[in-house]
Amino acid sequence: MIRVVLPQHLRTLATVDREVRLEVRGVITIASILDAVESRYPMLRGTIRDHVTLRRRPLVRFFVCQEDWSNQPADTPLPDAVGQGTEPFFIIGAIAGG
């Protein structure tokens, strides 16, 4: 199972805890994880990436194994630790005041 950590606002929107666990088939990439997240929690469509272009929203970041993957191509395979469930895939709202 893939572990995905959601930011606070998206947890309340999807009424889930901090971390969700999802089945992802095939190669584990940012795109395949987001497909699984949006399929399981359709209320999150459009909140992480654009509905149409599927581009990451500007103030959303992706972290894996303590590294910033935000600007990596969405179809790049993620480290094995994500697929094995030993490391979560972090979706983070960029830090800003207010």
Place this chain on the structure above:
Amino acid sequence: MSCVRVLVGTRKGAFILSSDGSRRKWEVSGPHFAGWEIFHMKGSAADPNRIYASQTSGWFGQIIQRSDDGGKTWHQPGTPAGQELKSPEGFPLGESNKFVYDTSDATGRPLTTHQWYDGTQHPWEFKRVWHLEPSLSDPQTVYAGVEDAAMFKTTDGGRTWNELAGLRQAHGDKWMPGAGGMGLHTILLDPTNPLRMYIAISAAGAFRTDDGGKSWKPINKGLKSNYIPNPEAEVGHCVHRIALHRDKPQVLYMQKHWDVMRSDNAGESWYEVSGNLPTDFGFPIDVHAHEPQTVYVVPIKSDSEHYPPEGKLRVYRSRTGGNEWEALTNGLPQKDCYVNILRDAMAVDSMDECGIYFGTTGGQVYASADSGDSWSAIVRDLPAVLSVEVQTLK
């Protein structure tokens, strides 16, 4: 007995304020959608338990929320609890947040560009829903005014939204955002003619349709804006708000960036009615529920100083359709007050003695149960208030 429900959108959530017809004691519910900006909430006139809310975030985008029980519970219209989460084709639902500009062949026109602040052309980019206006007769039908300026419509209770693309053909290439963005913030439905609607955009001006939204025309003749290259241009005026009374829907009142204006012919032409106001800059404008000639504004010092003149919070009322204004101060702070009142943050109820409500950027929601003669704060310490709407419940 009648009662009143005040729907308050703030920078950090939604609040619902409820009272019986006396409007003396209030119950406060909220925050709903805590931490999110609630740009606007509005109930359906056809089904008061149906309320729509625009929930937005600079991080996570646009969410549409709907309540079918008067604000007790909410859901995104595409994803009610217990419903199958995928379409028959296997695609996930959750389309209710999807606002995509129309580029279809059916409407025959490609997506154009609008002017950017520096005069160059800039593509349309959806940012948020500023205003939701439910149909007067069908709770499933709602119009949404969005930034970048466009109008969307749902006929399935908010599950899916489609643009009324004809609006952008009304010289959209000449529209330019105001400092707060290029938002379509005002939608007025003519209660006597379902095909007629008025909208206003910052900083493009006012527009009218007479065919249900297929085609639109600018209605800005008579407006004069000295801060744009051609002060009497057909489009480009920074209209802050328009209001009408249901008994005389051809009479429109406008609070412009500067100037309070009036039209007696459905916007074909405008004339100034600022009269003796201490300043004619401001954001909201509204009309008494039972007196079509009684109008309310809240003067703000200037376009750079967004607070009341002299630190005195004063609502101004005209009982003559403009020009002659009286200050309403009883119960409002008359010193050291430097809040602003945003364009969608004033509303009236339709009780026998008309109630007036407005919210401030300081988090107060003031109410008057006597047409503005006296005021008291329902709440004082909410997050900055973005919008106020009122439902009068029989």
